[in-house]
Amino acid sequence: MAVVTRFAPSPTGYLHIGGLRTALFSWLWARHNDGKFLLRIEDTDRARNSEEALEAIIKAFDWVGMNYDGDVVYQSKRFDLYKKYIDQLLEEGKAYRCYMSKEELDALREEQMARGERPRYDGRYRDFEGTPPEGVEPVIRIKAPREGTITFVDGIKGEINIAADEVDDFIIARSDGTPTYNFVVSIDDALMGLTDVIRGDDHLYNTPKQIVVYNALGFKLPKFYHVAMINNEQGKKLSKRDGATDVMEYKAMGYLPEALLNFLVRLGWSHGDQEIFSLEEMIALFDPKDINKSASSYSPDKLLWLNAHYIKNTPNAKLAELLKEFGVDIADHDRLEMLLDATKERGKTLVELAEQINLILNAPTQYDAKAVKKAFKGEAKEILVDFIAMLQTWEKPLHLPSDYHAVLEALVAEKEIGFGKIGMPLRVALVGALTGPGVDEMMAIIGVDETIERIEKAVATIEV
RNA sequence: GGCCCCAUCGUCUAGUGGCUAGGACAGCGGGCUUUCAAUCCGCAAGCCGGGGUUCGAUUCCCCGUGGGGCCGCCA
Numbered sequence: 001m002a003v004v005t006r007f008a009p010s011p012t013g014y015l016h017i018g019g020l021r022t023a024l025f026s027w028l029w030a031r032h033n034d035g036k037f038l039l040r041i042e043d044t045d046r047a048r049n050s051e052e053a054l055e056a057i058i059k060a061f062d063w064v065g066m067n068y069d070g071d072v073v074y075q076s077k078r079f080d081l082y083k084k085y086i087d088q089l090l091e092e093g094k095a096y097r098c099y100m101s102k103e104e105l106d107a108l109r110e111e112q113m114a115r116g117e118r119p120r121y122d123g124r125y126r127d128f129e130g131t132p133p134e135g136v137e138p139v140i141r142i143k144a145p146r147e148g149t150i151t152f153v154d155g156i157k158g159e160i161n162i163a164a165d166e167v168d169d170f171i172i173a174r175s176d177g178t179p180t181y182n183f184v185v186s187i188d189d190a191l192m193g194l195t196d197v198i199r200g201d202d203h204l205y206n207t208p209k210q211i212v213v214y215n216a217l218g219f220k221l222p223k224f225y226h227v228a229m230i231n232n233e234q235g236k237k238l239s240k241r242d243g244a245t246d247v248m249e250y251k252a253m254g255y256l257p258e259a260l261l262n263f264l265v266r267l268g269w270s271h272g273d274q275e276i277f278s279l280e281e282m283i284a285l286f287d288p289k290d291i292n293k294s295a296s297s298y299s300p301d302k303l304l305w306l307n308a309h310y311i312k313n314t315p316n317a318k319l320a321e322l323l324k325e326f327g328v329d330i331a332d333h334d335r336l337e338m339l340l341d342a343t344k345e346r347g348k349t350l351v352e353l354a355e356q357i358n359l360i361l362n363a364p365t366q367y368d369a370k371a372v373k374k375a376f377k378g379e380a381k382e383i384l385v386d387f388i389a390m391l392q393t394w395e396k397p398l399h400l401p402s403d404y405h406a407v408l409e410a411l412v413a414e415k416e417i418g419f420g421k422i423g424m425p426l427r428v429a430l431v432g433a434l435t436g437p438g439v440d441e442m443m444a445i446i447g448v449d450e451t452i453e454r455i456e457k458a459v460a461t462i463e464v
Numbered sequence: 465g466g467c468c469c470c471a472u473c474g475u476c477u478a479g480u481g482g483c484u485a486g487g488a489c490a491g492c493g494g495g496c497u498u499u500c501a502a503u504c505c506g507c508a509a510g511c512c513g514g515g516g517u518u519c520g521a522u523u524c525c526c527c528g529u530g531g532g533g534c535c536g537c538c539a
Contacts, residue, residue, distance in 0.1 A: 010539045042539055102537070109536090118466045118535055139537055157469065166467055166535090174537040181539050204468065205534045228470070228532080235531060263476095266488090270477055273487040292470095292477080295532060299475045302489045312502080345502040356501095371499095408498085423498030435500035 003035030004195045007068070008185070010042040011053030014246040015060035017298075018200065018230045018238060021264040025227060026198045027066050028265070028286040038192055039068040043076045044184055050074055060247040064257040065279065073192065075184050082179040085187055085217060086140055086172060094216045095172060097138035098125040120168035140173035142183070142212060150208040155225040156291050157201075162208045170209055182206055186213035194222045198288055201226035225288045228295040230267060238298055254326065254349030256314065259307035266302075268292045276309065308348040316340040319353070326354040330361075335445045338401070342437035342445065360442050363454050364432025367461065371427075371434040380425040381462040384455050387411055387422060391448055398448045401440035408440070429458030 005026035009019055030037035039057075043050040054072060061067065089095035098121075100108075109119040126143065145164040154160050172183035185206075189197060204226045214221050232242040244250055250260050262277055269292065271277075271285045311319070319340055320331045330336055339357060347353030367376075390411055391398070398404060412419055426439050430451070436442070443451045 008539095012539095045538060105537085113465070113535095116465045120535080154469095160468075162468070171537055176537080178537085180537070185539090200533090201469065202533055203539095206539095226469085231532075233475075237532080266476060268476090273478065275476090275488050294470050296477090297475065299489080302476060305489055308502090346500075412498095419498040421498085427499060433500090437500085439498070 002195070003030055003033035004038065004193045005030045005035065005198060006038040006040055006189070006192065006194055008040040008042050008188075008199075009053070009057060010045075011050040013049070013053050014056050014248065017245050017247055017250075017264070020060065020064070020247050020260075021230065021267060022198060022200055022227055023061075023066065024064075024261060024264055025225075025269070025286070025288060025291070026196075027068075028282050029196060029198065029288055030069075031283045032286055035195070036069040037067075038070055038073070038194075040073040040188060040192070041075065042181065042185070043074060044179055044181060050076060056248075063248065063251055064261055073188060075188065078184070078188070079178065081191075082173075082184055082187060083177070086179065086183075089142065089172070089216055090140065092216075093143075095140050095142045096126060096128070096169075097132070098141045098169075098171075099128075099132050099136045099138045100125065101136060118166065120166075121170070123169055126169060137175035139171045139175050141169040142172045142216060144169050144209075144212045150211055152207060152211060152221070152224060154204075154207075155196075155223050155288050156228075157204075157226060157293055160204065160207070162205070167208050167212060170212075172213070182209045183213055186210040186219070187217070189222060190214065190217070190219035196223045196225065196288070198225040198227060201228050225291065227268060227291055228293060231295050231297050233297050233299050235295075235297055242298065243300065254351035254353070255303070255307050256310045256322075256350070259303060259310045262306050262310075263303040267296050267298070276306075304348050311344055311347060311350070311353060314344075316344075319344065319350075322350055323354055323357070326350050328354045328357050330357065338441060339445050342441040346437065356436070359431050359433075359436060360445055363450070363457070364430075367428055367432045367458070368434065371432070374434065375424040375428040376458075376462045379421075381459055383411075383415065383417070383422050384425055384429060384459050384462075386415065387426065388452050388455050388459075391452055399444065401438065401444045404443040404451075405440045425458075426455070429455045 007019075007023040007026055009015070015023075027037045029035075041050045041054055043053075086095065090097075100121075105121070108122060112119045121141065123146075125141070132138065144167045148164045150162045150164055150167060152160055170182060171180055173179050189210075207224055207226070211221065213219075230238050232238050238245060244253065247260070251257075258279070261279065261282070265277060265282055265286070266275065269286065269290055271290065277285070314322075316337050317331075320333075320336060323330065330339060333339060339360065343353055343356040343360070347356050387407070390407055394407055396403065396406070398407070408419070408422060411422060415421075423439060424434065427434060427436070430439060430442050430446075446454075
């Protein structure tokens with residue numbers, strides 16, 4: 001049987017980083033098996049805006065290169081279907097109307113908490129046959145087993161046992177007739193033909209409830225995989241204050257989708273010592289049985305490292321295209337290759353890369369004070385002036401970094417100085433700072449005229 | 465509070481009834497270099513604690529401890 005997995009977010013308006021990981025796991029497993037990966041929006045609570053939410057999710061999927069099969073299923077559009085199953089259960093005596101008010105329910109809960117028990121419905125209307133109280137719209141509850149144990153095998157955690165009395169007769173339809181989460185999830189998972197349900201382990205306790213529904217309706221159980229959560233660096237639940245939780249924020253911060261996916265796949269899953277995985281490798285190697293049981297902490301260092309790795313390995317033409325969103329348009333630059341080769345080793349994100357490029361392309365508007373103190377001293381002025389003269393009278397072509405390097409070598413030899421004597425002041429003259437790509441590269445990129453112009457401008461500021 | 469889940473370097477993780485417990489990121493040191501990076505080499509860093517079982521436990525069992533999750537007419 002073909003593997004069918006799904007991603008079933010509630011419409012929050014954005015895709016959470018943790019959601020992307022479980023979606024990725026599900027997607028990989030489907031693709032690995034040539035199966036299907038379905039998308040469903042859990043919007044039984046009608047207050048939420050599912051159209052917008054879906055758009056946000058698809059946008060994020062597009063960005064990372066994930067897709068889904070078939071049509072998106074909206075639970076809000078399937079209420080008739082759910083109603084049919086509710087009626088069926090009612091008719092078969094597997095569900096019943098409960099006339100307990102919210103106030104009564106709250107009171108019961110408080111009592112139980114005070115006694116140190118797990119709050120749960122006491123089943124008082126389970127076998128009720130009298131006259132229902134006036135003016136109360138009932139909810140529908142499903143009959144859960146009253147004794148024994150609900151057992152299932154989790155593909156990651158192994159056998160899970162929950163005592164039946166831990167699962168109460170939970171509500172499957174609200175007093176306004178709308179169905180509730182655990183009920184519709186079971187029906188949809190069954191009807192959509194899910195074979196493997198991969199989800200966060202915050203759903204672990206929902207599984208026995210859903211099994212109650214599966215059994216009542218005679219549906220076949222899928223395999224369940226409950227993936228441990230991603231916590232923050234302090235081991236607490238990941239929240240907005242821990243940094244970006246919205247997937248698209250990573251795009252804005254200059255991360256490559258390959259890096260983010262590679263980072264996420266290794267959070268909770270591994271394949272020996274391998275760290276770098278292409279999408280193809282992930283698909284080929286992923287198996288949910290290799291997912292870790294324990295929760296992991298989110299620490300962005302490795303993501304940054306991966307991003308640097310993928311930037312270094314991205315073709316320059318593509319980088320140029322991506323950089324447009326970061327305010328750098330160098331697609332038509334005639335030294336494109338040289339420019340990116342000189343900078344891509346230095347930028348861990350596209351944002352940093354854009355900064356590096358701007359540093360070279362734009363003449364410095366000011367010179368770093370420390371750099372000036374260190375570089376513009378002694379005979380620096382004289383050396384720079386000589387260098388200009390040498391560039392102006394140089395007879396060979398000046399195109400490649402090596403061409404400029406030859407000029408520098410000639411200067412160093414003639415004046416019998418070390419490379420640093422010219423290198424440092426030259427660097428400050430070109431970009432205003434003591435860091436950055438090699439001066440040979442930078443001169444080749446901006447060309448001889450611009451080079452001379454920048455040096456002249458710098459020389460004018462040196463007082464000695 | 466009840467129930468459930470989890471536990472290897474700071475972080476992500478590999479691994480086994482017997483290994484010098486492996487890799488990666490971060491950290492530190494060094495090489496390369498006109499700078500900063502990149503890169504290369506090296507160093508430091510871990511089996512939560514206590515009981516068992518066993519010739520031998522990081523590994524299997526139990527109990528602690530710690531962390532997480534769930535306990536809605538939310539999903």
